[in-house]
Amino acid sequence: MSTPESTRKLDLDPDGLAVRREVLGVSHVDASLERADEITGEFQEMITRYAWGGIWTRPGLDRRMRSAITLTALVAHGHLAELELHLRAALRNGLTREEIVEVLLQSAIYCGVPAANSAFGVAKRVLAEPDPTE
Incomplete structure (x- = not known):
C-alpha cells in the first residue's frame, strides 16, 4: 500500500x-x-x-437460516472458495453437520447434481476439520 x-x-x-x-x-x-x-x-x-x-443484521431471519440460504446460493453459482468459507460460518452459526448435508442434498435437486457434487467435495474437507465452535 x-x-x-x-x-x-x-x-x-x-x-x-x-x-x-x-x-x-x-x-x-x-x-x-x-x-x-x-x-x-x-x-x-x-x-x-x-x-x-x-x-446479516436484519431481524427477519436468524443466522442459521441466513447460512443455509447462503450455502444454497453459493452451490447454485459454483462459488466453491466462498462455499468453503461459509461452510465454516454455518457451523459457527449453529448448523449441524447433518443439517449442512441436508442443505447440500436439497441443493442437488434445485441447483443441479454437478454443482452439488463439487460442493460435497468441499464440504467433505471442511467437515473433517475440527469444529470451529469448540
Whole structure:
C-alpha cells in the first residue's frame, strides 16, 4: 500500500464489521481487511456495509437460516472458495453437520447434481476439520 489513496483508513460499518467477524471469524476478516488496497478497499467497505451491516443484521431471519440460504446460493453459482468459507460460518452459526448435508442434498435437486457434487467435495474437507465452535 504505497500510494496515498491506498493508505487511507477503511470506512467500515461497525455493526456490519461485528457481524462479519462473528460469522466468518476474526482472523479471516482481519486478514481480508489488511490485504485491502486501492483496488479492493472500497469493495471491503461495500460488503461490510451492505452485506454484513445491511442484510446479516436484519431481524427477519436468524443466522442459521441466513447460512443455509447462503450455502444454497453459493452451490447454485459454483462459488466453491466462498462455499468453503461459509461452510465454516454455518457451523459457527449453529448448523449441524447433518443439517449442512441436508442443505447440500436439497441443493442437488434445485441447483443441479454437478454443482452439488463439487460442493460435497468441499464440504467433505471442511467437515473433517475440527469444529470451529469448540
